[in-house]
Amino acid sequence: ASTVKLLTATAIVTTLDPALTFSTRVVLGATAGQVTDVILVAGGDTLLSPGKGNPLAVAGRAGLVDLADQTSQTLKAQGITSVRLRIDERYASGPRFAPGWLRADISQGLTGPVAMLGLSTLQPRPGTSAFTDPALSTAQDFRTALAARGVTVAPAIGWEASPKGARELGVVRSAPLSDVLALALATSDNALTESLARQAATKAGRPTSFTAVAAWVKEKVAAKGVHIEGVTLIDSSGLSGGALITARALGDVLALAAGGKDPALQQIVAQLPVAGLSGTLADRFLSGSAHSAAGVVRAKTGTLTGASALAGTVVDRDGRLLVFAILADRIPAGVGTLTARAALDRFVATLASCGCG
Secondary structure, three states, rough: OOOOHHHHHHHHHOOOOOOOOEEEEEEEEEEEOOOEEEEOOOOEEEEEOOOOOOOOOOOOEHHHHHHHHHHHHHHHHHOOOOOEEEEEEEOOOOOOOOOOOHHHHHHHHOOOOOOOOEHHHOOOOOOOOOOOHHHHHHHHHHHHHHHHHHEEEEEEEEOOOOOOOEEEEEEEEEEOOHHHHHHHHHOOOHHHHHHHHHHHHHHOOOOOOOHHHHHHHHHHHHHHOHHHHOEEOOOOOOOOOOOOOOOOHHHHHHHHHHHHOOOOHHHHOOOOOOOOOOOOOOOOOOOOOHHHOOOOOEEEEEEOOOEEEEEEEEEOOOOOOOEEEEOOOEEEOOOOHHHHHHHHHHHHOOOOHOOOO
């Protein structure tokens, strides 16, 4: 389940600089007659605002309108008023959907295609079918924004590799990786997690298939001393059925992160959802005996049909910071994951109330 994302996050932040930002660029392409190609170059940001960017936001930090402003001004300064729009998606390219993802999960908005270019408004949302081509949808909005600024843009959008050393017409940059990853963990965003993992694996020189990236994640966490015996990863988000994760592996990752020796890993724990307050834990630990743990638990959730998991940190009655990983599998249909989830919450609340020294 989605607790796999804790292993993936560890692999990402030990490969990429947490301060890294993802650039979306527009460069100048070839000219044919009176028409010049402009190329929208994907750089890993799938959280672009369709309007102006917000410097205080994570989703929407970089704005498509800002990019159109820069591009149109540069084009006009060169006397170019008629263009064809092209997309360059070569960066960290790979399959859009994992073989193990169910069509129902995609159609119900539990995930979307893994992309390197997209709008924050196109992010998958439960109950809504995911957009199938985020890059093309983004380019269509960009075409509209250019046209609104007096640039004549041909209706058809194509794909083209940007020339080496091509002149840059405009660029916008995402929020730092640390903030984007925190958002992915808080909302348990499968496609966003896979996108970040693929970019990190690309940085490490690895192939970009889902299984290759998942294998790389295992190697990275094993190199950090995480016990991976019994762990089987099919993707990097935990959405595919058939994956196996152990409480030992989750506990090892959390202990590394909570130990305070690595600031990048420490941020993973610091930015996990807080019980009763944020992310996927916002509606949990709100009543009954579990309520006593509200505000003192930070954890990553995990839910699949017949399985529920919770792994994170809790402060006990004596002020000690504990790490925990609780997994419930093969939950009978008559019981259901919601009942199991409530039991996990009560268990963690018991940890919070004990003097565990």
